[in-house]
Amino acid sequence: MDHFGIQVDDLEATLAKMSEKYPHCEYLKRPSTRPFAAISANDPDGNVFDLTQAKGDNIKDVYSHNDWEQDRTICHVGIRTMHAEACAEFYMDMFGLTASNLPIEGAYGVTDGRMSLLLLPWSIKDYANTGIVGPGMDYIGFKVENLEKFKEDVQGIADANPLIAPSPVGSGPEGAARLEMLERTSLGSWHTADPDGVLLDIVT
Amino acid sequence: MFAKLNHMALASDQYALNARFYEALFGLRGAKNYRPARACVVSDGRVGMNIIPRREGRCSGLDHFGFEVEDIELAVDRMKKFDPSLSAIKRPPVRPFAAYSAHDPDCNIFDLSQRNIGFQKDVYAEEIERTERHFSHFALRTKSAERCAEFYSEVFELQPLNKKFDDDNYYLTDGNMTLAILQWKMEDFADMDPQRLGPDHIGIRVECIEKVMADLDDLTGQNPIMRARPLGYGMEGKARLGLFRKCPLGEGQTTDIEGTYIDLTEEPGPSGTNA
Numbered sequence: 192m193d194h195f196g197i198q199v200d201d202l203e204a205t206l207a208k209m210s211e212k213y214p215h216c217e218y219l220k221r222p223s224t225r226p227f228a229a230i231s232a233n234d235p236d237g238n239v240f241d242l243t244q245a246k247g248d249n250i251k252d253v254y255s256h257n258d259w260e261q262d263r264t265i266c267h268v269g270i271r272t273m274h275a276e277a278c279a280e281f282y283m284d285m286f287g288l289t290a291s292n293l294p295i296e297g298a299y300g301v302t303d304g305r306m307s308l309l310l311l312p313w314s315i316k317d318y319a320n321t322g323i324v325g326p327g328m329d330y331i332g333f334k335v336e337n338l339e340k341f342k343e344d345v346q347g348i349a350d351a352n353p354l355i356a357p358s359p360v361g362s363g364p365e366g367a368a369r370l371e372m373l374e375r376t377s378l379g380s381w382h383t384a385d386p387d388g389v390l391l392d393i394v395t
Numbered sequence: 396m397f398a399k400l401n402h403m404a405l406a407s408d409q410y411a412l413n414a415r416f417y418e419a420l421f422g423l424r425g426a427k428n429y430r431p432a433r434a435c436v437v438s439d440g441r442v443g444m445n446i447i448p449r450r451e452g453r454c455s456g457l458d459h460f461g462f463e464v465e466d467i468e469l470a471v472d473r474m475k476k477f478d479p480s481l482s483a484i485k486r487p488p489v490r491p492f493a494a495y496s497a498h499d500p501d502c503n504i505f506d507l508s509q510r511n512i513g514f515q516k517d518v519y520a521e522e523i524e525r526t527e528r529h530f531s532h533f534a535l536r537t538k539s540a541e542r543c544a545e546f547y548s549e550v551f552e553l554q555p556l557n558k559k560f561d562d563d564n565y566y567l568t569d570g571n572m573t574l575a576i577l578q579w580k581m582e583d584f585a586d587m588d589p590q591r592l593g594p595d596h597i598g599i600r601v602e603c604i605e606k607v608m609a610d611l612d613d614l615t616g617q618n619p620i621m622r623a624r625p626l627g628y629g630m631e632g633k634a635r636l637g638l639f640r641k642c643p644l645g646e647g648q649t650t651d652i653e654g655t656y657i658d659l660t661e662e663p664g665p666s667g668t669n670a
């Protein structure tokens with residue numbers, strides 16, 4: 192996972208506020224080839240995100256026709272970061288996101304009403320029995336209409352085409368430790384991965 | 396020296412092929428008593444590189460580095476003295492190198508092992524003759540470069556190298572390897588995708604860069620899987636290569652088969668010798 196993006200009403204005002212209140216959070220203008228981003232910026236911990244303005248000229252691809260509804264939607268993204276509380280304050284103050292209660296110790300949730308950022312405290316001690324992954328984006332959350340149906344569909348896809356089967360999650364003692372950590376620090380009742388190993392947190 | 400930077404690790408989807416690439420192009424050596432189910436490990440005789448299979452939830456590319464120290468307890472004590480919020484954890488015993496893993500003030504992760512502690516495996520336990528082409532530096536690109544340089548200097552007694560007055564990077568040496576701590580700036584990524592903080596590239600000292608490039612061409616001719624990634628293509632490729640070239644420790648640039656940046660130098664090492 193690499194970065195995420197936020198759409199704002201007024202890009203210029205957002206950047207002016209960020210420069211004034213968070214001078215250590217830098218930003219720069221992106222090449223015009225990007226279908227979403229007008230600006231890339233970083234939060235107080237150096238997590239990179241894109242910024243664009245609603246109805247901006249550079250909005251292309253799915254970002255220009257995202258007005259349909261479907262049963263399975265992206266609902267959150269988990270970010271492990273050194274200073275979760277400070278980052279949560281940053282996103283609330285800068286983008287008007289509101290705090291959401293999370294059943295995860297030390298974590299802060301901020302939401303735009305549909306999509307949430309889960310800011311999880313990064314600690315090397317969480318990786319005692321598995322390979323250490325540095326701070327940054329950790330998993331994507333999906334909301335599904337029916338977990339059993341979703342699991343059946345995943346199995347059906349894997350049966351039909353092994354090249355797009357989920358990458359194994361929880362294998363061996365180190366995989367089991369990684370899965371335990373994911374289960375403890377996410378919202379979903381089932382966890383899997385895309386074929387490339389990106390972790391998915393499935394909620395209903 | 397109190398500490399030696401003698402371990403690097405990269406995560407790869409093609410870890411075994413990538414290990415063969417380093418052996419074939421740079422003459423690095425694998426362990427005699429290797430463990431086939433785990434990472435492939437190659438060494439230049441002084442520094443080992445573990446090419447680990449990429450697991451779920453991880454990115455491919457350079458992952459971390461490691462120090463062998465005279466006294467782990469002292470190193471951890473110094474870390475805590477530098478910043479009490481820094482942590483170290485004991486590692487599972489399957490690791491061939493690490494007794495502990497820890498992080499610097501910017502969360503760059505490194506392993507710690509103690510000289511002659513007895514549990515090292517693979518290339519870390521074997522006597523391997525120094526290869527002609529060998530590792531020269533490991534580069535981190537990080538937000539608090541100055542503070543990180545102070546950290547590695549105070550905790551591991553790495554020595555600062557001279558640099559140009561307008562260079563905001565830091566270069567610290569253990570006498571053999573240089574740890575390049577490059578200043579991460581958002582403005583550096585104006586014409587490309589911003590890259591997150593962390594390991595940036597490795598450096599390899601060679602007898603002749605031109606010869607290495609000719610060897611790479613020959614290698615790809617022999618085995619088309621053994622090829623470097625194209626560098627400098629298109630506007631964004633040019634920008635990425637331009638930033639890579641700003642590291643003053645290298646004079647030639649290439650990649651391994653999975654795109655890890657490799658900086659090549661013919662310059663003598665910090666001790667003034669090529670050996």
